[in-house]
Amino acid sequence: MSSSATGKNAIALAAVSLSALMFGLEISSVPVILPTLETLLHGDFNDMQWIMNAYTIACTTVLMAAGTLADRYGRKRVLLISLLLFGLTSLICGLAWDAQVLIVARFLQGMSAGTMLICQTAVLSHQFRPGPERSKAFAVWGIVFGVGLGFGPIIGGAIVALSNWQWVFLVHAPLSLLTMSLAVAGIVESRDTQAQRLDVLGILTLSLSVLGLTYYITQGPELGYASPVGIGIVVATLAAFVAFCVVERIAPHPMFDFSVFKSRDFSGALIGSVGMNFSFWPFMIYLPIYFQGALGYDAVATGLALLAYTLPTLVVPPLAERLALRYRPGLVIPSGLFAIGLGFVAMRYGSAVEQPSWLSMLPGALIAGIGLGLTNTPVTNTTTGAVSSDRAGMASGIDMSARLITLAINIALMGFLLLAGISSHLRQELPATVDAAQLQAMAQRIAAGHAAALPAGTSGKLSPAAIEAVGHAALVHGFGWVLWFGGVGVCVLAALSLLVFGPAKRSELATV
Structure with missing residues (x-):
């Protein structure tokens, strides 16, 4: 050249x-x-x-x-x-x-x-x-x-x-x-x-179904999950998803060719894509709220604390590639997902100690980051390598779409669980005279990082310090729910990925 x-x-x-x-x-x-x-x-x-x-x-x-x-x-x-x-x-x-x-x-x-x-x-x-x-x-x-x-x-x-x-x-x-x-x-x-040609109908129906589900989860408390508007959103979302499946089946040039799911390697790796974005990346949105709202860190200290969560994702991938070649992606990808789940469980216990800090969260954050680093590169290589070269672009598009769709939905789900956990704690601590609307407003303020968010008249005879303590405890309680959801959920996906990949072929065993 x-x-x-x-x-x-x-x-x-x-x-x-x-x-x-x-x-x-x-x-x-x-x-x-x-x-x-x-x-x-x-x-x-x-x-x-x-x-x-x-x-x-x-x-x-x-x-x-x-x-x-x-x-x-x-x-x-x-x-x-x-x-x-x-x-x-x-x-x-x-x-x-x-x-x-x-x-x-x-x-x-x-x-x-x-x-x-x-x-x-x-x-x-x-x-x-x-x-x-x-x-x-x-x-x-x-x-x-x-x-x-x-x-x-x-x-x-x-x-x-x-x-x-x-x-x-x-x-x-x-x-x-x-x-x-x-x-x-x-x-x-x-x-x-x-x-x-551009698959316009496929793009529109998939986008509407993702947007509808995310909107329903996020705005459900205000709309009412069982209200006519809420039910209408659910029906429209399901209709859009069914239409997407039908369109992709009959379109001459679909953006999602469902036949690729016949490959166990492709399907197992795609579950890995979903698993990474089920817990690790959406929790990235809420972890700063914990560091700032629960631990009282400023933006710079929060950024430094988050390095333990993100840096392993940059350092570990070269090791992950070598492990995938040595032990096959069908073992490395589920192992990475299990590590993410273990990291979330460790962060759950680290956040519940008597005096939590970034040090008590450090082991879990590192383990989760290492798990993400072990999973990311093998997933990308496996999804594109499991299909013929002329379909690699489409496979890569499905992989990236799965990641972003899962990320969007779980940002909403984690927010819902955070609010639900905070509300559950407040319901136990506050007088019964506090109505549901007041409780929801308080939970939203606390979830945004404002521990002293209980308005006057709703907290009985609690002192300002006690009010802040209740808000702080509610925030920690809500994060406990989110961490259990992320940890258990990704472990279930890890087991499913391992099952879908199936046992190693004889030719693969011979090279190990």
Whole structure:
């Protein structure tokens, strides 16, 4: 390869890696500032959930469509458009004056981010030759992506401490311009002349079903789960999901080809995708609330404490690849999920000690992070390797969609359980004269990190210190529910993954 081509590839890799860094930062840096946003933007607990979920649901919505559009109209062109939109929507996020505006801006930002993400892998696959060259490029991309996810919490906390929350979003505007200039200089345009038509009905029905379920879980306490509106949302969600299944069965070019689930390796690995996002990543949204609301840490201390949770996900993957080659993914992936579950159980007990701190949470956080690191890379390699090369893109799309859908749903579920656990404790501690509406309002305030959230007249003869103690105990109690849910749930998925993978084949045993 000529030196000029090598130089262009280096610039292209820098552009793709920088866009991956921004994508990762927008997932992991925002949770640290949610308590700040709740106060300064006058939002509530539901608003904080939607600030995160708007991003993930939007990513899911465009993921499969973006791949088709990039194939048809050019990967470089679509990447440049997505970078421009990501910069603009990040600017809007930073200038948002209330929570509702930020939620809408986050949805738009998520759509551009999902498009940006799918173009990254397509550009790398075309720009770099198969073999060591492409492997090195994907390794660099993966490391930078991991840095964004792993160091996002401390970066977000540091930005708030040194400046203000707006710069957590505003910083992406100049970064997007820099990335665009690198992409123009280094990326070679490519397209697929055989690109299939866009599966519009599949995209719409899947997006509506995910949005409906998430909305029902998140807004259920206000709407009433058994109210006519609530039941109507459930019916519409089920109808959308059934329609999605029917559409994907009859569409000539479906975005989800259900026949891939006949592969035990693909199905077992996909359960791994679901397991990682069942507990580890959605809890990332709520862990900062525990550190700030229950332990009293500031944003910087919270970011530092979260490093124990996120850094193993960056360090462990190379070991996971070697273990998968030695012992097969069918053992490594379930083992990683079991480790995540064990970490959650350890964090549950660490949060319930007499004087909890980041040290009492440290063993569980490290174990969960190591489990995620053991699972992530083998899952990606197995889902794409379990199908023929011409279906690898579709398999990768299903894998990423499963991750984002599970993340969105479990952000909502964990929020529901946190509120339910807090309400359960308050119901035992407060007078019976406190009605359900007051209890729900108190639970939402406490879940957002405000331990002294019991309004006058509802707490009997409790002193201010006692009121704060009740709120603090309720928050810890609610987090106990969330941690049990995450730990037990991911262990069940680990057992299911192990069962689906099945025993090793004789050829695999011979190589061990």
